[in-house]
Amino acid sequence: MDTTCIRFALRAILLHLLLLSLPKLSIAEFIYSPHEIFSIHCGSSTNFSTRDGRNWTPDIKFLTAQSHHSFAAPALTPSTIQGPYTIARLSHSQFAYSFPVTAGPKFLRLFFYSTSYQNFDRTNAYFSVRFGPYTYTLLQDFNASLNADVYNDPAQPDILFREYCINIREGERLDITFIPTITVQHQDSYAFINGIEIVSMPPFLYYTNPDDVDITWLPQPVGLNTNPFPIENNYAMETKYRLRVGDQEIPASQDTGMLRSWDVDNKYVTTQSVLSLDIDSGIKLRFTKTPNYTAPDTVYRSLRNMGSNGTVNMGFNLTWQLPVDSGFTYLLRLHFCQLDPNISHPGDQSFFIYVQDQLVEKWADILGWSDKQKGVPVVKQYVVFIPGNQQETLNLSLKMHPNPQSLAKDAQINAIELFKINDPTGNLAGPNPDPLPQSPKRVPLETSNKKSHGTTMRTLAAIAGSVSGFLLLSFIAILIKRRKNVAVNESSNKKEGTSRDNGSLSVPTGLCRHFSIKEMRTATNNFDELFVVGVGGFGNVYKGHIDNGSTTVAIKRLKQGSRQGIREFKNEIEMLSQLRHPNIVSLIGYCYESNEMILVYEFMDCGNLRDHLYDTDNPTLSWKHRLQTCIGVAQGLDYLHTGVKQVIIHRDVKSANILLDEKWEAKVSDFGLARIGGPMGISMMTTSVNTEVKGSIGYLDPEYYKRNILTEKSDVYSFGVMLLEVLSGRHPLLHWEEKQRMSLVKWAEHCYEKGILSEIVDSELKGQIKPQCLHKFSEVALSCLLEDGTQRPSMKDIVGMLELVLQLQDSAVNYEDSSSHSTVPLSDCSENTGLSTTSDGDRSYGRMESFVLIPDDVFSETKNPKRR
Structure with missing residues (x-):
């Protein structure tokens, strides 16, 4: 036997002995070997290793030349957690790293220890993180200490960890930039980092294989759209949750070679359930539907179910609630493996799966998915958009319920993964959490000076006596005053009808x-x-x-x-x-x-405008009706901007916030984000408000979110997006569209410049819009979307422009009759019956009674809108 055979045999024996000595260790650890691992201890000058097998190296050779002003400083409070937490790289100005990585998908992991460092106070850590060569924002104005306090894990105090999935193209380097947020309020801000890890992953673990012809396993959108949603290589994703069912987490050292940590799902399950561990361990797992590095074996040998034991258990859903940032699209991965000895045939156990209360699987059948084979792990993927303005946290819900036609009335799952996908601007950053309530500071009562102990105690006693007397008198005075206030409030409540149960609301009771x-x-x-x-x-x-x-x-x-x-x-x-x-x-x-x-x-009988444009079974609106609706919205916004004592900026103008009454009159709603500007003077005055950026993704004025300055022209921009919605019958952002069509605004600008505006028109409006009307309407919309807000028209001017556009439509001759199209006529919504659209008696927008042909120069201010 030659030496090569001997070495091979010895390795096999050693591997076998290792597996025998570590019975709980998943064999999947030995399945994938990353060809590239960077584990960087930022600020350190020496190498060290941790028990999880990571070898941490100094960061100095990866710092860019512009980072010479950064510092390495030790933590003033040592962490008890093993890892790259003893030292940090910190700076009051921007610093960056550049890594010579190979092409392909990677895990990018950031490690933070939120404590004070030499000359760097903990509360001043306020910064952003971006990575390239493309511009992706991972963290934006990130307050490290606030996040650590609010999301504090008692097992890992003040430790913050972020994991991202990114893809690097051939010949590119991975650059990571840390940018302190320096403002008037945060003049001493600094950025810091304790550890950076880059680990290569298999090419199609989370990203979609473009050559995969079987669309069955592609991510499916949640909602009316049924087209698969491939996870393309140009996406960056943040790992929000990686949850296994079990009694303890799976550490990075027991992952399938990629150093992923699997947390337990306990704190996210909101309904009763049963936890089953190490089930039917005699069945060997067979990875025929998913690669064997998808998850450790232990993930598939424990499950959560409803505990029905074969009996009917239909009274509740098995439910998880996962807090997420609104305004983003999420990739949800559900892991299943059938090991139940009582389930023998496909259909024996099936169940419903709901995501955000929308049915995504009516006949979820694990045995059917695995080609009738037990012990075959499968992964089902869904893509769901959480609407909102990226400034609030909502719950993403996952619910499972037995199918009543199933033999076994039960539902089960093994693991859940959830990833946030970057928005069209490359942003992945969510908001900082709200601060925790301040707790009163403790007053130290002990002194280390024994000699003065008696004096101190006597002094404290005297002070305590004085304070007690003062507090007693104050309490009596407050009690008397409070009784008077209660009497006044009770009288006021009876008179005005206001509520004092949970605090006072300053509301004009005569109007509300x-x-x-x-x-x-x-x-x-x-x-x-x-x-x-x-x-x-x-x-x-x-x-x-x-x-x-x-x-x-x-x-x-x-x-x-x-x-x-x-x-x-x-x-x-x-x-x-x-x-x-x-x-x-x-x-x-x-x-x-x-x-x-x-x-x-x-009550608005006909719902909101969006529900009559897209993603709905409702009949769509005719073009003339859409124009009249836009005029009504413009009139409402003009009233907010010029018809009250102070400018009111709505901040959330969108089709979903436009309601339609039984006569199809449009009404602006949802004023939760509205702000008051300055007093009105000249109608064209621009009122600036310095404010936290809020609104809905896809409708936000670029001037507003880039410069944080809000004006009434921000509403004009959002209204312009809404005009394009009305024209195209589609959402402002469609992540599954090709890049050029992903943003409705950019697509419309492209079509306008190329002279192919008809391409953006809703197919339901075919033959209804005269070319001249389409051209002028598009000019109005694009003038609202100009980069410079001062060049956008006022809402008052927009009302006049749209009324003229409607005249162009009304005055056109020989255009196709719209009655042949499935559109909603101007009728009582509750009756749902047809009515001729030739009568405008109930709607008056100040139009001229006799027909006048409108010359082109009427639209001179929107004739050549400046391209963005």
Whole structure:
């Protein structure tokens, strides 16, 4: 036997002995060997190793030349957690790393220890992190100490960890830049990092293989769109959750070679369930549907189910609630493996799967997915968009329920992975959490000076006596005053009808009615789900009946745990209670008691504008009706900008916030984010407000989110996006579209420049729009989207422009009759019957009664809008 054979035999024996000595160690550890691993201890000058097998090396050779002003400083409070936490790289100015990596997908991991360092106070760590060669934002104005305090893990105090999936192209380097957020409020800000890790991963672990012809296993969108959503190489993703079912986490050393950590799912399960560990370990796992490095073996040998044991158990859903940042698209990966000895045939156990309360699997059958083979792991993938403004945290829900036609009334799962996908601007950063309530500081009562102990005690006793007397007198005075206030408040409550149960609301009671929680429960049959007519970031909207059923209203109820809280609630009441305009939704009243925040509006029979444009089974609106709706919205916004004492900037203009009443009149709604500007002077005045950026992704004014300065022209920009929505019948952002068409604004600009505007028109409007009308409408929309906000028209001018556009449509001759198209006529929405669109008697927008042909120079200000 030659030496090569001997060495091979010895290695095999040693590997066998190792497996025998570590029975809990997954054999999957030996399946994938990353060809590239960088484990960098930032600030350190020496190598060291940790028990998980990582070899940490100094960072100095990867720093860029521009980073000479950065410092290496030791932590003033040593961490008890093993890892790269003894020293950090810190700087009050920008610094960067550059890594010579090979092409392909990588894990990028950032390690932070949020403590004070020499000359760097903990609370001043406020910075952004970007990586290239492309511009992706991983963290934006990230407050390290605040995140560490709010999301503190007792097992790893003050440790922050972020993991990202990125892809590097051939010949490119991986650059990571740390940028302190220097502002008036944060002049001493600095950026810091303790550890950076880059680990190569298999090419198609999370990214989609473009050559895969079997679309069955591609990520499926949640919602009406049924086209698969491939995870392309140009996406960057942040790992939000990697959860296994079990009694303890799987550390990085026991992953399949990629140093991933698998947390337990316990704190995210919100319903009763059963945990089964090491089930049927006699069955060998066979990775025929997914690679054997997908997850460690132990992931597939434990499961969570409903504990039905074969009996009917249909009274609840198996539910997880995963907090996520709104305004982003997420990749959800669900891991399954059938090892139950009682399940022998496909269909024996099937169940429903809901994501965000939308049914994604009606017949989830693990044995069917695995070609009737037990012990075959499978992964199902879904892509879900969480609407919002990227400034609030909402819950992504996963629910499972037995199929009543199934033999075994049960549902089960092994693991959950969730990844956030970058938005079209390359952003992955979410908001900082709200600060924790400040706890009172402790006053030290002991002194180390024994000699002065008696004196100190006597002094403390004297002080305590004085303070006690003062507090007693103060308490009596406060008690007397409070009784007087209670009497006044009770009298005021009876007179004004305002609620004091959970605090005072400054609301003009003559304009806004206060409802009790009992009235709200009666109006909605105790918030029966059958009464739900809409769902938003705020919560559910119910159709209710007040005043003994004589008045129908819309009741918007804040859901528990929503980040859109008391500030937005009060803001909407104070705004809407003082606004009166036919194109502004009317607030009838509110309920603020028993830990409930509820708003009551006039009921809008025809729902919102978006529900008649796309992603809906409702018949679409005719082109003329869409124009009239846009004019109504413009009139409402013009009233907010010029018709009140102070400018009101809505900040969330979009089709979903435009409601339609039974006569199809458009009304602007949802004033939770609205802000008051300065007093109105000249109508063209621009009122600037320095404010935190809020709004909805896809509609945000670039000037607003880049410079943090808000004006009424920000509403104009959002209105311009809405005009394109109306014209195209599509969402402002479509992540699954090709790059050129992903952004509706950029696609429209491209088509305008190429003279192919017809390509963006909704197919439902074929033959309805005259070319001259289309051209002028597009000019109005693009003028709203100009980069320089001062060059955008005012809402007052836009009203006039759109009325002229409508005249162009009305005055056109020999155009195709629109009655042949499946569009909603101008009729009573509740009747759902056809009505001729030739009568405009109920709608007046100040148009000229006799026909006048409009010359081109009327639109001179939008004739050649500046391209962005």
